[in-house]
Amino acid sequence: MQEYQLTLKDKRIVWGKAIDLEPLIGKYPGDSIRQGMNEALDWNLPAGIYRAKEIVMELDKMLEAMLVQLGEPVNGDPMVLLDSLQANLQISGRVSSLPLGPLALEDRAGAEITSQAARIGEQLVSWAREYNPEKKTLAKYGPEKLGKLEFRSHCYGHALIPQATAQVWGPFGGPRIMQIYNEYLHQFVLLRDALLPFANWEQVPFEVKEYAEFKGLRFLEPAREVFLTQLLGKKLTHKSIVHYAQSVLGSGLATVGYGFQYRLGTVLPAGLGESAGTAARYLLKWHPVQTIPAEGTHDLASVSFDYEYGDYYAAPRTEAGKGTPVSEDTLPVSQEQDDQPAIARLLPNTGADRTTLRFSFEMDDREFTVDLGQLFRGHRFLYRPQESDNAGAVKRTSISLHRAMNILSHSGLVTNADGIHFIPSGGNELIVWALLGKLYPENVVLLDRGDQDKLEAAYVSGKGFGTQFLVL
Structure with missing residues (x-):
């Protein structure tokens, strides 16, 4: 068995x-151009496993049919129709289908999704511009067949730029062209929105089934509506992002944790394998790995990954202790660990009613483990040093130095009654992540460096009161 691995700087x-899912991608039993009502032809995605790029290739068939029916190159300009697609997928502007830019969402989840929407939209349009000049659809079907494409697109509200309106509703256009173009735009919008939760969205495989009542990706509309309501209402949580991702990927799961396995891989928070200081906190990442073994089937079992502590507030806590007293003048203190861990493992624990994962490594001939869900929760809740007018003016007298190994040795979540507690990691990202899973996630500040300016900023970061843990 070949283990799956992520590389984190010089760690794993x-x-x-x-x-390996490559043999499944792009293998479809049917064709997206097929017989419709009477003499007309219809369009629908054939059942199969897709990534985003394969969907864009299938959508180009509608654009080519429109251009044939408009009489390209005299009356149909693909650049105009693609420019209108781009305007629809942008996050601002009169015809934007998801105007997140003007909302300027300041919550971290909203900000990450906003960046995703802009990034995904740009790439989808880039692919669409790349594929259309190849005219593969025209070469395959011929102009006569593409001229018969006609269907009803049940969707309203996708506005067009004026130049596209002139083409679609001009003397060579009309309702028939508009129906195809409306579906073309709507499928792109559904694709963009389906991929919003995933940091590595280009790689994510998802299954499309053919439904009598749904065309293409329209089966995603109910879940999308709920997700966008939460996003635009500024009530988006990590749990709601995971729930939406489970729906998009057809996991069939009713329970929602912090990640999940479905038949085409494993989805976990995007921070895994990244530097804790810069990693996304709310996005997810797909991994080509079978985390929980399947029994008696070739498909991976759908499994939700639960937190060890459903409510971290009610989790058992242990005090960190006094540590070694230090003063502000002696910080930062660089403490190399006795035995730097180079490999961490994720260890599943499948019980009768739930599955948890442990983040485990060896250090100084001892094994240290933390709950993977709590690790991600700690990452979402952590603070970063923020510049403040008060930095340098606040003086702390009770500062303690702790070894990371001692903190990780405690049971439950680690906290303290008062004071500032400084924990060097020796520059080891595995230790940093483990500490985020072990410390009570209330007033933890992560520093990239320990110079005096950063330390002074860290002292006034976080809640501004109570016990504070500084992780370097």
Whole structure:
């Protein structure tokens, strides 16, 4: 069995069984151009496993049919129709289908999704511009067949730029062209929105089934509506992002944790395998790995990954202790660990009613483990040093130095009654992540460096009161 692994600088995180999905991508039993009503032809995605790029290729068939029916190149300009697509997928502007830019969402989840929407939209349009000049659809079907494409597109509200309106509703256009173009735009919008939760969205495989009542990706509309309501209402949580991702990927799961396995891989928060200081906190990432072994089937079992502590507030806590007293003048203190861990493993624990994962490594001939869900929760809740007018003016007298190994040795979540507690990691990202899973996630500040300016900023970061843990 080949283990799956992520590389984190000079460290590794390994688990499960790596899987290869490439043989499944792009293998479809049917065709997206097929017989419709009477003499007309219809369009629909054939059942199969897709990534985003394959969907864009299938959508180009509608654009080519429109251009044939408009009489390209005299009456149909693909650049105009693609420019209108781009305007629809932008996050601002009169015809934007998801105007997140003007909302200027300041919550971290909203900000990450906003960046995703802009990034995904730009790439989808880039692919669409790349594929259309190749005219593969025209070469395959011929102008006579593409001229018969006609269907009803049940969608309203996708506005067009004026130049596109002139083409679609001009003397060579009309309702028939508008129906195809409306579906073309709507499918792109559905594709963009389906991929919003995933940091590595280009790689994510998802299954499309053919439904009598749904065309293409329209089966995603109910889940999308709920998700966008939460996003635009500024009530988006990590749990709601995971729930939406489970719906998009057809996991069939009713329970929602912090990640999940479905038949085409494993989805976990995007921070895994990244530097804790810069990693996304709310996005997810797909991994080609079987985390929980399947029993008696070739498909991976759908499994939700639960937190060890459903409510961290009610979790058992242990005090960190006094540590070694230090003063502000003696910080930062660089403490190399006795035995730097180079490999961490994810260890599943499947019980009768739930599955948890542990983040585990060896250090100084001892094994240290933390709950993977709590690790991600700690990452979402952490603070970063913020510049403040008060920095340098606040003086702390009770500062303690702790070894990371001692903190990780405690049971439950680690906290303290008062004071500032400084924990060097020796520059080891695996230790940093483990500490985020072990410390009570209330007033933890992560520093990239320990110079005096950063320390002074860290002292006034976080809640501004109570026990504070500084992780370097």
